[in-house]
Amino acid sequence: MSHVTSGGGVSSDIVTAAQLDSEAAAQRGRVEVRALHSHQELTESRAVWDAVWPTFPGATEITGNLLRAMEHAGGYVGGAYVDGRIVGSCLAFVGRTRGEHGWHTHLHSHVAAALPGFADRGIGTALKLHQRAWALRHDIDRIVWTFDPLVRRNARLNLVKLGGIGVEYLVNFYGEMDDALNVGDESDRLLLQWDLASSRVSDALSGQLAPVSRAEWLALGATDALVDTGDGPRFLGISSPVLLCAVPDDIVDIRRMDLPLAKVWRRQVRATIEPVVAAGGRVVGLTTDGYYVVEVAS
Template identity: 30%
Template sequence: MPPTLAPSLRAETLTSGEQFRAAASLYTRVFGYDRPEFSLNPNLLSALARNGGSAVGVYTVDDELVGFAYGFAGRDHDGSEFHYSQAAVVDAAYQGAGVGRLAKEHQRTVALGWGHRTMRWTFDPVLARNAHFNFSSLRGEGVAFVPDYYGRPGTDRVVVEWALDRDDDPYADLRRAEPPRLGRADWGRVTRAEAARPDGGVQDAAWVAIPAQATALSDDDEEQASHDRVRARLRESLTRLVAEGSILVACTRIDESTAAYMAVRRSKGEAA
């Protein structure tokens, strides 16, 4: 069914073995995993959902599962507690239909029900579309950067933190700021430029350009080398910005080829 039926979609908490198996199957299909170590155990989903975690699905009017997210209770080395969202997946036929937003919002409800006030998850920093969703749609912030997050090359990740019960977004105006005119030559590099605020003020900011489309980096040898260079520069840039105490608050498309992260110092009153 086409995404035009999005208003008929509903989100719910998964509870049955059949639902957990369907979610595991969707997860494997969307990510294209064909190795058993990357599969998802339905029993694990059930245990997580019963013990501080989440397993939520998005269904069509015909009860077809087209979206899924799951997570668990987390705690960092500083003792901060949060709900950690391990994955959210959307059927390819429903990309752009609001399925991901619906899944995340229901996962938020589940997390609040467990007493969690923040949610965290990670994403690949070269994926501009994911970044825009995390920062501009959900109003989360990129609070950390971890090279080789999953212990293997090519798994650098930005850690997103989402304040689940925050009434006012302290970065709302900055998320709408226009980035400088950056292009392919700037991919992965830091550019310092002030951001104009709607009230006429300005904000010191750092911008990091990335490909606007993941497909901008193909798999042939020359393009793969370019891909690796961009990732290496991006790793260096994000590591430096986080070390300076900056957080990511926006990812805005500049043109068909380039998007840019905006990094700023954390607003006063926002917990580190």
């Protein structure tokens, strides 16, 4: 199979393979995924985000006008349907970054969500693979998005199942947030880079990035930087080129039950990962028992 060069020129066999990956994921998740355009469809997609990130009565995550404009300007809105009812949706708009070879166009995926009761059955994967196939068809070979590094489910989906890499640590990216998932905590985010036509991504999609356990990484020479003591995180220091950093099983629950502990997790994960990534390191995986695998820049 041929590969692409950065900045477009995606080969047709990669586009075809991505389409097949997308269809297979939709089948596994037992959903129909499609790009959304009409007012009716866009309204349905907004209802998903407002259900997942409930905020003040009458307020909305993304206004209808703004969504319409982003879709019309070349953005992507995707919806996952079960029996004709929307159960998940995601939104991405076109962005660009300046690299060594000039400007590079990418998709910035802003929100992706499955309705409560529909998590963990592959709908997130199906949405992202539909978005990937759409992007490649539109000659875009990279999607980036941010996610809260304290949410372990998203870490597994993004790093292990999809094969993205954490390339930037953004401290308190959105400032204070008032939706029910984020309220009370600072909004640190890890910027994920998903190089759609890379061999890392095809390996991930064929299950070849299956994560090993923390013990196996330790046996390979990685060292613990932040461990979970059971009562919270403890920083041990940075002492090898491959670090392991604990992430709690369910931060949303911790935020609800014990906000001070959630804040300790926030500060400790930030103190562990941010300086390493700022110095050129990368977050490349998540162990089966919930530790980030972080490569230190050489």
